[in-house]
Amino acid sequence: MLPILVGESIKELDQEFILSKGILSLDLMEQAANAFTNWFYGVFEDKEVQIYIFCGPGNNGGDGLAIARLLSENGYSINVFYLKNEKDCSNDFQANFERLPKNISATNFEKWDKKIEDGGIIIDAIFGVGLSRVLEGPISDLICELNSSLATRIAIDLPSGLPSDSVTTGQVFHSDHTVTFQFPKLSLLFPEHIQFTGDLHIIDIGIEDGFLQDFSKKAFYIRKQDISSRHRFFHRFSHKGDFGRVLFIGGAPGKLGALFLSSYAALRTGSGLVSCAPEFEDSIGIQVPYNEIMLYQVKSNTDLAEMDAIGIGSGWGNTIDPDYFLSIMIRFNKPMVIDADAINLLASNPFLLQKVPKNSILTPHVKEFERLVGKVANHAERIEKAISFAIKYEVILILKGAHTLIALPDGRQLFNSSGNQYMATAGSGDVLTGMITSFLGQGYTPENAAICGVFHHGLAGELASESKRRGMVASDIIEKIPTTFVELKIS
């Protein structure tokens, strides 16, 4: 998985990398500029549009100048504005300033006539990870001016004004695209920053993943290439027992759909035998809309040990006796997947939390999470609380949302890359519960079940939204689960 570096370690990485490779920081800047322009050529082909590059005094500004040169050499029309006398700028800024071709006009931003041509592109190379304080005065005014323009806005490494790993309080450049180097900066994954980040693109500037590993052992980004090694592989003699027997408990009157979504998602994820236990006095007459799913009754003496995995909570309702939940946890006594109303039950009966089987997987959305841990001020605090919760109760806590966070009991934090906004639809979480429970029942470790479940769920959502967009519903996600195995070449 791709390490996410925070704080001072980002600067240390830069220094250590150039030392170990025997290159200059200017060479690394050139690699970054080349990686950026290669991305740019793929997205913006029209060389007639005017490109306005605003360069700050540090190395983010240096990147902007190197990019200006490369784009100009490629025939694009470039206008450069810089923020300080070039003599007061970083060494690599100055070196790239001297390398600017003569045909590029470079002007102090104070002399900018505030004209941006229709269809123009603004590239923000003002501040990156070296931001040291909230933006003020003329720089803040400049950002405000740029934000009000109709141009396409692109930020290099970070939108200016956004700190790399905390929540912003000041003026920030609003990007349509943020092109960040080598790994996502933590703040780019916060939901409250989406209007600054726009579409996030992580580009490789030549620092190997292995090199990054030494700088972060805590936070990671889950990508497509990280998934296949987490899967179990089955052979032609495998039988349905090998693919696991799983049970879903939930589905109170009026909420049966949630239970069926979880159950059907598990079947589509590969479970051999799927049963569901609706929360009805007498469930015998209930019609299950899928032929492959069996009805099950959890009585006070049912031996749940025959199940390989249990997913509990989808549509369970809010009248469940906490002692009943406790008896299920005691009888099963293996990691289980706990969602929705089962999480609410834990929140209102904290004594139950101590009884949750170790390494269980809890999948709250933001509101359910706040019921568990109390109100939080922002996403940074939410992440901190998720980490402490996972450590304290020795569980895996999956905080659902854009860039879903998987907080592991050993303190590691994994952020997901797959998925999109169209997945914010009723029942999407029930589908995730079904998928994770399925992997757990197929014999995956809880960590691998969580990672594969979260990634495949996001990918299924991406595939389903290709044709459905905002009209996508949770059942569409389920229908695309099989295609995720094809996409990832998982047999």
Ligand SMILES: NC(=O)C1=CN([C@@H]2O[C@H](COP(=O)(O)OP(=O)(O)OC[C@H]3O[C@@H](n4cnc5c(N)ncnc54)[C@H](OP(=O)(O)O)[C@@H]3O)[C@@H](O)[C@H]2O)[C@@H](O)CC1
């Ligand atoms: N790491 C890597 O692998 C690579 C990094 N690269 C690039 O380097 C970037 C980091 O460069 P960087 O360290 O020079 O910092 P940067 O963001 O340019 O800003 C520092 C300057 O801004 C100033 N300043 C800060 N805040 C301010 C404020 N509110 N208001 C006013 N001024 C403020 C600050 O002044 P000071 O705080 O000292 O007063 C200083 O002059 C990184 O994001 C990436 O783009 C790539 O080239 C290659 C690979």
Ligand SMILES: [K+]
């Ligand atoms: K920037």
